[in-house]
Amino acid sequence: MSTTDAAVDVTARAGDLLGVSRLTNATLTGWLHGLPGVDQVGCEARAASLGTRSIKTTAKQWAIDAAISMIDLTTLEGADTPGKVRSLAAKALVPDPSDPATPRPAAVCVYGDMAAIARQALGDSGIHVAAVATAFPSGRASRRVKLADTTDAVAAGADEIDMVIDRGAFLSGRYLEVFEEIAEVKQACGDAHLKVIMETGELVTYDNVRRASWLSMLAGADFIKTSTGKIQPAATLPVTLIMLEAVRDWRELTAAIVGVKPAGGIRTSKDALKYLVTVNEVAGEEWLTPERFRFGASSLLNDLLLQRQKLRTGAYSGADYVTID
Amino acid sequence: MPIFEYAPAPESRAIVDIQPSYGLFVGGEWIEGRGAAFKTTNPATEEVLADVAEASVADVDAAVRAARTAYTRVWSRMSGADRGKYLFRIARIIQERARELAVLESLDNGKPIKESRDVDVPLAAAHFFYHAGWADKLEYASLGPKPRPIGVVGQVIPWNFPLLMLAWKIAPALACGNTVVLKPAETTPLTALLFAEICQQAELPAGVVNIVTGAGATGQAIVEHPGVDKIAFTGSTEVGKSIARSIAGTRKRATLELGGKAANIVFDDAPLDQAVEGIVNGIFFNQGHVCCAGSRLLVQESIAEEVDRRLKRRLETLRVGDPLDKNTDVGAINSRAQLDRIAELTAAGEAEGAVRWDTGCELPSHGFWFRPTVFTGVSQTHRIAQEEIFGPVLSVLTFRTPQEAVAKANNTPYGLSAGIWTEKGSRILWMADQLRAGVVWANTFNRFDPTSPFGGYKESGYGREGGRHGLEAYVTTGDPR
Numbered sequence: 001m002s003t004t005d006a007a008v009d010v011t012a013r014a015g016d017l018l019g020v021s022r023l024t025n026a027t028l029t030g031w032l033h034g035l036p037g038v039d040q041v042g043c044e045a046r047a048a049s050l051g052t053r054s055i056k057t058t059a060k061q062w063a064i065d066a067a068i069s070m071i072d073l074t075t076l077e078g079a080d081t082p083g084k085v086r087s088l089a090a091k092a093l094v095p096d097p098s099d100p101a102t103p104r105p106a107a108v109c110v111y112g113d114m115a116a117i118a119r120q121a122l123g124d125s126g127i128h129v130a131a132v133a134t135a136f137p138s139g140r141a142s143r144r145v146k147l148a149d150t151t152d153a154v155a156a157g158a159d160e161i162d163m164v165i166d167r168g169a170f171l172s173g174r175y176l177e178v179f180e181e182i183a184e185v186k187q188a189c190g191d192a193h194l195k196v197i198m199e200t201g202e203l204v205t206y207d208n209v210r211r212a213s214w215l216s217m218l219a220g221a222d223f224i225k226t227s228t229g230k231i232q233p234a235a236t237l238p239v240t241l242i243m244l245e246a247v248r249d250w251r252e253l254t255a256a257i258v259g260v261k262p263a264g265g266i267r268t269s270k271d272a273l274k275y276l277v278t279v280n281e282v283a284g285e286e287w288l289t290p291e292r293f294r295f296g297a298s299s300l301l302n303d304l305l306l307q308r309q310k311l312r313t314g315a316y317s318g319a320d321y322v323t324i325d
Numbered sequence: 326m327p328i329f330e331y332a333p334a335p336e337s338r339a340i341v342d343i344q345p346s347y348g349l350f351v352g353g354e355w356i357e358g359r360g361a362a363f364k365t366t367n368p369a370t371e372e373v374l375a376d377v378a379e380a381s382v383a384d385v386d387a388a389v390r391a392a393r394t395a396y397t398r399v400w401s402r403m404s405g406a407d408r409g410k411y412l413f414r415i416a417r418i419i420q421e422r423a424r425e426l427a428v429l430e431s432l433d434n435g436k437p438i439k440e441s442r443d444v445d446v447p448l449a450a451a452h453f454f455y456h457a458g459w460a461d462k463l464e465y466a467s468l469g470p471k472p473r474p475i476g477v478v479g480q481v482i483p484w485n486f487p488l489l490m491l492a493w494k495i496a497p498a499l500a501c502g503n504t505v506v507l508k509p510a511e512t513t514p515l516t517a518l519l520f521a522e523i524c525q526q527a528e529l530p531a532g533v534v535n536i537v538t539g540a541g542a543t544g545q546a547i548v549e550h551p552g553v554d555k556i557a558f559t560g561s562t563e564v565g566k567s568i569a570r571s572i573a574g575t576r577k578r579a580t581l582e583l584g585g586k587a588a589n590i591v592f593d594d595a596p597l598d599q600a601v602e603g604i605v606n607g608i609f610f611n612q613g614h615v616c617c618a619g620s621r622l623l624v625q626e627s628i629a630e631e632v633d634r635r636l637k638r639r640l641e642t643l644r645v646g647d648p649l650d651k652n653t654d655v656g657a658i659n660s661r662a663q664l665d666r667i668a669e670l671t672a673a674g675e676a677e678g679a680v681r682w683d684t685g686c687e688l689p690s691h692g693f694w695f696r697p698t699v700f701t702g703v704s705q706t707h708r709i710a711q712e713e714i715f716g717p718v719l720s721v722l723t724f725r726t727p728q729e730a731v732a733k734a735n736n737t738p739y740g741l742s743a744g745i746w747t748e749k750g751s752r753i754l755w756m757a758d759q760l761r762a763g764v765v766w767a768n769t770f771n772r773f774d775p776t777s778p779f780g781g782y783k784e785s786g787y788g789r790e791g792g793r794h795g796l797e798a799y800v801t802t803g804d805p806r
Contacts (some may be wrong), residue, residue: 035599036594036595036596036598037594037595037596037748038596038598038599039596039599039768039769041599041601041605041768041769042596042598042599042602042768042769043598043599045602046598046599046602052439052443052651053651053652054331054334054651054652055329055331055332055334056332056333056334057332058330058332058334059329059331059332062328062329062330068330120732245598254494276329277329280327280328280329281642285327285328285329288328290330
């Protein structure tokens with residue numbers, strides 16, 4: 001199937017799902033605003049209650065390894081250099097030199113101009129190269145530039161693209177524009193997986209998060225992702241809960257499985273475990289795999305490694321016993 | 326086997342020190358009961374936890390006399406500010422001993438530790454803190470001119486929230502200057518007995534709080550004792566009625582908080598995921614042993630199938646089992662008698678033609694257990710839509726219009742609570758106005774706070790507990806006659 005066909009397919013599928021022959025902003029608005037609302041208090045209470053699950057011993061062991069394998073090990077700084085990216089790739093290849101059985105993270109996530117460096121460093125290890133694109137993090141550039149940004153990263157060896165949506169268009173109700181942009185970026189991705197960053201901290205309400213999740217899935221997202229990490233608040237448990245409900249309900253509607261990636265602000269193993277519990281109890285265990293759930297994080301990996309060493313040896317070591325990158 | 330299997334995470338019971346036998350707490354001291362001792366058991370294992378004294382009529386008399394002495398000589402004369410200090414002290418000790426109280430409550434009652442830890446005990450402390458604040462401000466509570474204490478209050482509480490109901494009863498009574506004789510339920514006396522120890526630790530003057538244990542006969546002795554000025558009761562409507570009968574014609578006052586058959590009403594514009602949580606919390610919180618439980622789900626016909634599907638999917642994730650496991654969502658049924666009653670009513674539901682569904686989860690081999698159960702196709706005329714089951718059993722009915730929802734919700738002899746789920750604010754207000762229920766929750770359920778009055782309409786009882794309104798039951802106003 002050619003990439004052009006894929007874009008046509010997304011639009012045709014959207015028309016089918018909405019029951020219209022031509023997709024317009026009005027039909028999209030009606031559909032998105034017809035989704036059940038989210039009660040903020042109830043949503044946050046549910047997230048808090050999932051956060052009280054007590055994950056111990058064998059469950060903790062499993063969860064720590066699972067969390068490590070779901071990390072998109074990330075560096076997204078203006079100061080990034082090829083050397084920095086190579087050392088991050090080396091860390092991904094050997095997360096804990098003291099224990100070769102330690103699982104590897106799912107991907108290394110970098111800016112587009114570093115994709116080739118990351119690809120070269122990771123070789124055929126199976127660790128994916130994710131590149132942020134579409135004028136990350138603001139998304140304020142022309143469509144032409146965003147598409148070029150995407151094709152450039154893919155050509156450099158990225159097999160996962162993390163795009164940002166146009167929050168301005170979304171917040172002013174230009175849903176069709178957001179839809180078309182995602183669909184076109186998806187097309188530009190070719191075989192690369194597309195993660196759609198909604199920047200939930202700028203969408204503010206849970207209703208918006210739910211609508212943006214459905215809009216992204218409708219437009220062909222392989223993953224929906226909370227945040228760039230450049231805006232506060234970044235990932236929160238209630239926002240991730242809403243997104244997990246969205247992918248669960250999307251599968252019920254279309255039989256297709258879309259992944260979820262909370263990113264930014266998840267730094268401790270304890271937090272990561274709360275997310276895994278939420279995945280398990282809201283979306284279901286089919287999502288408990290790096291194919292369908294990722295953490296966008298950098299410092300989280302080392303905390304997971306410390307906890308892993310503690311479980312293995314029975315004693316806490318300390319920050320000097322894990323490598324900084 | 327699940328991919329992510331939660332390993333057992335039991336809360337340690339080492340923190341509680343259960344004595345082999347308990348006496349009665351009368352006049353600040355432990356005395357032996359004159360009745361035959363009875364046993365209290367752990368409903369999750371049927372293990373005997375302790376022997377508990379049964380208070381005879383003479384024991385109750387001793388307790389009432391101790392309360393009277395403490396009332397006349399000490400407590401009614403003490404300034405509100407000083408009474409408040411004792412209540413603050415009790416509240417802080419409850420917080421300090423929170424884990425001990427939570428573990429003991431879960432052992433004796435069967436409720437999940439996460440509920441006793443996160444709901445019962447913190448709320449009990451909150452009630453003491455709240456009422457401690459009122460103790461020196463009663464004149465400014467709009468209760469009427471010159472509010473004064475009533476005297477000796479007899480309090481009889483149920484087994485579903487043993488410590489919390491104790492707090493609801495004792496905190497306002499003491500804040501207003503009354504002394505109390507309290508009887509915990511016969512299946513759950515242990516946290517009340519630990520509370521007696523807390524009163525000693527707080528150096529509460531002897532006789533201000535007296536705890537007598539026993540069953541119905543002991544309760545009756547309290548109710549009928551001529552030295553008791555007021556009765557406060559929480560429990561079944563049947564017992565409530567007999568209390569009302571036995572105090573008729575006496576000078577005794579009463580507040581009764583009785584049964585319920587609450588409607589939890591879900592409109593088609595509801596926030597569905599949160600509504601499902603609210604339905605689950607409404608009926609499966611505390612195994613459904615909640616007088617204000619949302620035991621009747623009224624769901625708008627246009628979304629009935631979707632709600633049914635989402636609800637059952639959610640119920641599959643409930644973890645039923647060891648109450649002390651921190652991941653347990655639904656614990657043990659409190660007693661064999663209650664289990665039998667639940668079984669009897671659910672059998673009647675099936676016999677009357679409602680469709681029964683349960684989660685099919687595995688249950689422990691010992692103890693008293695009941696799977697989370699949902700009945701669909703329920704009609705108003707079915708017993709499971711009319712009678713209080715007091716267990717983890719939900720009856721689902723449908724409606725088409727808001728008027729029909731109100732008519733069905735109100736079509737019950739009870740009137741304790743109701744829930745409304747809709748995104749439309751104006752409908753919430755209209756519904757709340759129409760529903761004959763003491764508590765109406767909007768887009769939430771089973772939320773309690775000491776500042777909010779709680780109580781019923783119709784056969785759910787009279788009087789309010791909590792908030793400024795709750796104080797009214799514990800004071801008399803105007804010039805002394």
